[in-house]
């Protein structure tokens with residue numbers, strides 16, 4: 001390219017300049033959007049900005065200095081070479097933010113008779129001192145204005161948040177009630193949100209069942225099967241939306257459920273609209289859904305009551321329901337082949353055992369006694385002990401403690417840890433959530449009506465089940481011997497003499 005060549009005025013072309021950068025008022029405008037807005041604007045002034053006439057910098061940096069801007073540098077060079085008739089850009093911030101850089105650009109444009117047109121402010125008059133000063137002043141004022149506007153918007157938004165006023169459209173679980181004047185005309189801005197009974201009931205049901213250990217996936221599936229309408233009912237093609245695990249999860253995690261108003265990404269104020277869930281329940285739903293160790297037993301592939309829950313007493317592996325080729329009877333089999341049982345018989349026996357316990361509210365309460373503080377205590381204790389064990393192990397690896405010393409301490413700590421974990425588990429409110437609506441007289445009917453996932457969760461919470469191999473000479477088809485099925489309460493407390 002020959003830099004000394006000055007083309008005649010006729011060969012000058014308009015140019016567009018676009019750059020993603022954050023403006024001083026905090027706004028960003030994408031390059032594509034800048035182009036989409038500027039091109040028709042330029043066309044209306046008789047300038048067609050083809051792709052080749054654009055100079056684009058994709059840096060997101062807030063400052064001009066020290067940032068390589070090849071697009072801007074090319075543009076400046078062409079301006080200085082007299083090749084440019086008009087420069088189009090979104091606003092001054094996009095072109096240059098630094099006063100020195102801006103003055104340099106202004107000077108280059110002025111000396112070559114290049115016009116500057118901003119999409120946001122129109123053409124800048126560079127022909128007079130007053131015009132230039134005015135453009136600078138305008139630019140400053142425009143920024144001042146936009147900062148003030150942003151501030152006003154911000155103040156209003158914060159004010160609404162502090163009042164707990166909902167932001168935007170009514171949320172699932174509530175309905176919006178508008179106010180009308182005497183002649184039936186809706187009064188602008190006057191409305192409140194109240195509980196939508198059916199939708200709120202869905203949220204409460206899902207919350208309760210999540211606390212009971214059911215999986216979000218299974219819940220979403222069930223809601224679809226029941227034909228429960230989703231927050232969005234129809235798409236544009238008129239198809240019904242389906243519940244999905246991810247969106248149901250988000251729905252349950254919303255602070256609004258507990259009457260909290262989110263502001264700047266986190267719950268900060270009390271919402272004006274009534275809560276759907278008690279604060280403590282919502283807290284537990286959030287903790288449950290965010291628990292990385294969460295185990296749900298409602299995987300859709302699990303169709304058998306004890307599959308995986310019941311362990312082989314020889315190898316401790318989960319037994320799986322399977323049909324032996326050529327037979328109709330379903331059996332639970334140890335994957336290593338140690339033993340097998342006819343599924344219907346074990347299912348019946350375990351169900352009877354569980355129901356025996358569930359009808360007795362006192363026994364269950366004894367089993368699940370303990371308050372939240374005790375759980376918190378035990379959990380904290382377990383965490384501390386685990387950390388202590390980790391320290392001992394590190395020290396031992398680094399040869400900072402002797403083997404004797406380590407052996408004197410760590411096994412005891414291990415035992416303490418197990419005890420603390422057991423205590424935390426046994427008294428966990430989660431277990432109470434799991435079965436409190438089943439417990440008591442008539443538990444047999446209520447239990448049998450539960451979905452298999454819930455039954456499995458209850459069984460697993462209450463019992464460890466192990467199956468001992470049949471003595472030689474007996475096979476699974478023979479009479480059922482309950483003494484070989486070890487149904488052991490997880491909490492071996494006198495309260496549960498199962």
Ligand SMILES: [Zn+2]
Nearest residue numbers: 312315334338
């Ligand atoms: Zn086995």
